[in-house]
Amino acid sequence: xxxxNVIAAKLGRAWKVIRTNAQLRTGLILVLILVALxxxxxxxxxxxxxxxxxxxxxxxxxxxxxxxxxxxxxxxxLGHDILSQMLWGARTSLRIGLTAALxxxxxxxxxxxxxxxxxxxxxxxxVEFVNIFVMTPSFFLILIIVxxxxxxxxxxxxxxxxxxxPGNARLMRAQAISLRSRTFIKSCQAMGxxxxxxxxxxxxxNGIFPIVANTTMMISGGILTEAGLxxxxxxxxxxxxxxxxxNAGKPLLTKAPWVALVPGxxxxxxxxxxxxxxxxxxxxxxxxxxxxx
Amino acid sequence: xxxxxxxxxxITYHVGPKNVYAxxxxxxxxxPQDAVGIVGESGSGKSTLAMGILQLLPxxxxxxxxxxxxxGVDLLKLSREELNKRxxxxxxxxxxxxxxxxSPVHRIGKQMEDVYRIHRPQxxxxxxxxxxxxxxxxxxxxxxxxxxxxxxxSGGMMQRVSIALSLLFNPKLLVLDEATTALDVVxxxxxxxxxxxxxxxxxxxxxxxxxxxxxxxxxxNKIAVMYAGRMLEMGYVKDVLVKPKHPYTQGxxxxxxxxxxxxxxxxxxxxxxxxxxxxxxxxxxxxxCPYATEKCRxxxxxxxxxxxxxxxxxxxxxxxx
Amino acid sequence: MEKAKEQLVLExxxxxxxxxxxxxxxxxxxxxxxxxxxxxxxxxxxxxxxEILGVIGESGCGKSTLGRVLVHLExxxxxxxxxxxxxxxxxxxxxxxxxxxxCQMVFQNPFDTFDPRYTLKRIMEEPxxxxxxxxxxxxxxxxxxxxxxxSGLHPAQxxxxxxxxxxSGGQLQRISILRSMLLNPAFMxxxxxxxxxxxxxxxxIIGMLLQLAREKETAMVFISHDIAxxxxxxxxxxxxxxxxxxxxxxxxxxxxxxxxxYTRVLISxxxxxxxxxxRNVIEVTGEPPTPIDNGPGCYFAPRCFCPxxxxxxxxxxxxxAAPGHFVACHCL
Numbered sequence: 001x002x003x004x005n006v007i008a009a010k011l012g013r014a015w016k017v018i019r020t021n022a023q024l025r026t027g028l029i030l031v032l033i034l035v036a037l038x039x040x041x042x043x044x045x046x047x048x049x050x051x052x053x054x055x056x057x058x059x060x061x062x063x064x065x066x067x068x069x070x071x072x073x074x075x076x077x078l079g080h081d082i083l084s085q086m087l088w089g090a091r092t093s094l095r096i097g098l099t100a101a102l103x104x105x106x107x108x109x110x111x112x113x114x115x116x117x118x119x120x121x122x123x124x125x126x127v128e129f130v131n132i133f134v135m136t137p138s139f140f141l142i143l144i145i146v147x148x149x150x151x152x153x154x155x156x157x158x159x160x161x162x163x164x165x166p167g168n169a170r171l172m173r174a175q176a177i178s179l180r181s182r183t184f185i186k187s188c189q190a191m192g193x194x195x196x197x198x199x200x201x202x203x204x205x206n207g208i209f210p211i212v213a214n215t216t217m218m219i220s221g222g223i224l225t226e227a228g229l230x231x232x233x234x235x236x237x238x239x240x241x242x243x244x245x246x247n248a249g250k251p252l253l254t255k256a257p258w259v260a261l262v263p264g265x266x267x268x269x270x271x272x273x274x275x276x277x278x279x280x281x282x283x284x285x286x287x288x289x290x291x292x293x
Numbered sequence: 294x295x296x297x298x299x300x301x302x303x304i305t306y307h308v309g310p311k312n313v314y315a316x317x318x319x320x321x322x323x324x325p326q327d328a329v330g331i332v333g334e335s336g337s338g339k340s341t342l343a344m345g346i347l348q349l350l351p352x353x354x355x356x357x358x359x360x361x362x363x364x365g366v367d368l369l370k371l372s373r374e375e376l377n378k379r380x381x382x383x384x385x386x387x388x389x390x391x392x393x394x395x396s397p398v399h400r401i402g403k404q405m406e407d408v409y410r411i412h413r414p415q416x417x418x419x420x421x422x423x424x425x426x427x428x429x430x431x432x433x434x435x436x437x438x439x440x441x442x443x444x445x446x447s448g449g450m451m452q453r454v455s456i457a458l459s460l461l462f463n464p465k466l467l468v469l470d471e472a473t474t475a476l477d478v479v480x481x482x483x484x485x486x487x488x489x490x491x492x493x494x495x496x497x498x499x500x501x502x503x504x505x506x507x508x509x510x511x512x513x514n515k516i517a518v519m520y521a522g523r524m525l526e527m528g529y530v531k532d533v534l535v536k537p538k539h540p541y542t543q544g545x546x547x548x549x550x551x552x553x554x555x556x557x558x559x560x561x562x563x564x565x566x567x568x569x570x571x572x573x574x575x576x577x578x579x580x581x582c583p584y585a586t587e588k589c590r591x592x593x594x595x596x597x598x599x600x601x602x603x604x605x606x607x608x609x610x611x612x613x614x
Numbered sequence: 615m616e617k618a619k620e621q622l623v624l625e626x627x628x629x630x631x632x633x634x635x636x637x638x639x640x641x642x643x644x645x646x647x648x649x650x651x652x653x654x655x656x657x658x659x660x661x662x663x664x665e666i667l668g669v670i671g672e673s674g675c676g677k678s679t680l681g682r683v684l685v686h687l688e689x690x691x692x693x694x695x696x697x698x699x700x701x702x703x704x705x706x707x708x709x710x711x712x713x714x715x716x717c718q719m720v721f722q723n724p725f726d727t728f729d730p731r732y733t734l735k736r737i738m739e740e741p742x743x744x745x746x747x748x749x750x751x752x753x754x755x756x757x758x759x760x761x762x763x764x765s766g767l768h769p770a771q772x773x774x775x776x777x778x779x780x781x782s783g784g785q786l787q788r789i790s791i792l793r794s795m796l797l798n799p800a801f802m803x804x805x806x807x808x809x810x811x812x813x814x815x816x817x818x819i820i821g822m823l824l825q826l827a828r829e830k831e832t833a834m835v836f837i838s839h840d841i842a843x844x845x846x847x848x849x850x851x852x853x854x855x856x857x858x859x860x861x862x863x864x865x866x867x868x869x870x871x872x873x874x875x876y877t878r879v880l881i882s883x884x885x886x887x888x889x890x891x892x893r894n895v896i897e898v899t900g901e902p903p904t905p906i907d908n909g910p911g912c913y914f915a916p917r918c919f920c921p922x923x924x925x926x927x928x929x930x931x932x933x934x935a936a937p938g939h940f941v942a943c944h945c946l
Contacts, residue, residue, distance in 0.1 A: 183726040186687055187790070191741040192714030202729050334812035477672035478839065482883035482895055504813065510889045530889045548817045549887055550846040552869075559846060561817030565782050 024280030030273035047081035100222035103161025108168025116176025138163035175207030217278030220271035302359035330509030333519035385459035389471040392451035402439035449480035528603030629693030655857035664831035668848030718799035724786035784815040863939030
């Protein structure tokens with residue numbers, strides 16, 4: 001019973017935050033819609049995304065042949081239904097964004113936490129290591145790795161994740177350094193808890209919030225990077241993604257602008273949605289930032 | 294005539310849907326050249342009271358009622374601009390961490406001169422400088438402080454700078470809000486002694502807001518004891534601290550371990566501060582008072598005279614029993 | 615004389631804790647990049663079973679650092695700490711949990727002593743599990759409820775799911791003390807345990823700490839800047855100045871018959887509650903210095919009201935001025 005009340009109270013507080021923060025609310029609604037569409041892709045997409053129909057480069061709203069569903073967003077050069085491709089592509093984009101950001105969050109949190117909490121020589125070495133990563137132009141690193149290992153989507157996700165953790169590591173390190181001097185950490189130490197246990201049970205959970213916010217923003221970064229790679233022709237050719245679609249629409253920009261425009265707008269909206277959530281969360285953490293409004 | 298006369302001051306904070314009654318019906322008359330100590334624990338409303346009459350509380354979330362007559366003018370009716378003119382020149386305040394108000398990248402002397410020029414815009418460089426150096430000397434600071442940066446000074450020196458700053462325009466009333474709390478015993482002793490010397494030198498009237506009764510005992514002539522937003526007892530220090538009438542004052546004094554004499558058992562006051570967002574029906578101290586009766590819980594005790602300039606708000610005093 | 619035979623719980627020998635500070639400053643015309651802060655600079659004392667030693671001094675005198683070093687929250691630069699004759703450092707290496715059970719600490723800030731995300735139940739349960747206190751879930755629960763009840767949280771059942779920020783400082787400090795005492799420590803450091811609390815609740819916390827220490831015969835180092843409180847709780851006091859103990863002895867002997875000039879200054883500046891009391895405040899000039907480059911002489915000499923020539927040249931050794939009353943001063 002009690003436990004339920006505690007959870008209810010927590011949900012109530014979260015709801016209040018969402019209600020009062022317009023940014024967070026807009027972002028959440030957009031992402032929810034996006035996730036729903038991606039999940040329901042097999043059910044609601046009017047065509048098989050790989051199916052080549054007879055309507056080539058049909059503008060949005062063209063009726064389907066022989067009573068088939070209409071092409072609400074038109075078709076591309078080969079006759080693929082763009083709406084169906086968009087819905088399936090949303091899955092790819094979300095998966096890449098989430099996985100990459102998650103990898104970056106885990107790696108960044110661990111490395112930053114160790115550096116900040118253990119301090120001393122460990123910290124010095126890690127900070128230099130992070131600096132090297134920050135200074136390396138990550139997009140080119142990704143390009144090189146894709147060039148060497150081929151453009152498999154799994155590789156792409158992992159590579160994006162492994163090149164974008166330094167921001168998180170820096171955040172976590174700063175958090176760990178400030179938490180380290182707090183009394184409750186000393187108290188845990190005096191109670192006999194081991195350093196590793198303190199790091200996982202007290203330092204990371206208490207310092208994770210800014211990283212959650214940052215990770216949300218990094219989802220947009222992941223989506224953009226994948227789109228960029230595909231746009232350059234380095235995406236996974238076996239998978240439908242928005243980046244691939246933009247790439248396919250590139251030569252048709254003057255004749256059939258919708259082919260590139262539709263996925264382009266979708267990328268913008270998705271990136272914006274995650275960014276709104278991330279920024280909204282940031283404002284919730286640091287209420288002082290907008291207290292003087 | 295009193296220099297500052299507080300009449301029925303009520304200060305309420307609005308926190309979300311709740312009202313927090315931080316100060317309730319405070320009455321206090323401060324005569325010229327008095328040194329009044331306002332004593333209370335955290336949550337007693339002592340700082341709120343001082344900040345309230347100087348209009349230093351955020352407007353949006355506070356309401357202040359009552360009158361604060363300073364030389365015939367109600368401070369609470371003045372606009373911010375009018376009050377700003379009186380601040381520093383008539384009334385000045387020293388806070389616990391006044392030093393944090395100074396800019397870390399400018400020299401102390403420069404900053405003090407800037408303050409001087411705000412109120413004396415026609416003053417030239419030499420006049421401002423000589424006044425600032427004079428004031429630094431008054432608080433026993435070496436002249437090098439004039440050219441120092443805030444981080445180069447210790448806490449005690451910074452607090453002296455704050456006091457020097459507050460005395461720039463010979464104010465009539467000086468409010469010290471926990472001004473020596475963060476300092477060491479020895480430094481605190483030094484500064485308190487200097488403050489008392491300044492009082493004679495500048496004809497100051499002084500309000501000391503503190504949680505430390507011993508500071509009031511050694512530096513003030515009058516005392517007002519606050520608890521949970523209400524004044525419970527006030528009078529001369531030599532009366533109140535020697536033979537306290539109000540059970541709260543008695544309990545508070547017993548909570549201090551004595552430095553001399555036998556180690557008798559220390560007795561604190563059991564219980565905790567009442568919820569200030571619930572308007573009290575009876576005496577605010579009744580829930581923790583060892584002598585509380587039904588009457589105490591049901592009816593607010595009025596301030597009654599228990600001696601010369603000595604008042605206490607308790608049902609157990611006087612004939613009504 | 616029976617006390618002398620009693621076992622020594624804690625022996626501290628010449629403990630030093632120096633920090634290196636990086637900075638760029640001009641000193642005597644030379645630019646320096648490092649300086650050593652001698653927070654604790656050679657402290658020695660011992661504690662018997664159940665004995666309470668009060669450590670007093672101004673802020674920056676190293677008393678809190680000493681406290682942290684004693685329970686090995688920091689490793690000291692030099693010196694030795696022995697518990698029941700065994701090196702504390704080795705004990706910590708061999709069996710960290712046994713060391714933590716032997717040495718406990720109560721912190722100054724009760725509002726920050728517990729993880730803000732934890733419920734009271736979890737706050738108490740985890741150290742109990744760690745140290746195998748209570749054989750079953752139900753038994754541990756009973757102990758937790760007892761502690762909450764003793765901390766003035768009634769009925770305890772309603773509080774186990776609360777978070778620390780919902781309690782008052784007094785309640786939190788009681789929980790902190792009781793939780794530490796649960797481990798039956800032989801030695802405890804209390805670092806200004808009441809300085810952040812209101813006066814009217816201080817007395818009860820001190821009373822509780824004293825009672826528990828007497829019951830469990832815990833030796834304690836009670837760190838405070840409040841001389842009157844220290845007098846109330848401790849058997850002996852040590853006065854610290856710039857990282858060193860300048861005077862140590864039986865509480866009333868030291869406080870009523872102070873021999874070191876610094877102790878005399880400190881005590882004379884202690885304000886009394888009695889407005890009629892005659893006060894002879896001994897004044898000192900100058901600011902409390904920092905424990906950096908204090909020179910070869912007595913650290914207090916630059917502010918002392920009765921320095922002699924020798925004071926500037928040589929740090930005075932500890933002398934037993936009266937039985938059990940040690941002072942480090944040349945002018946005795």
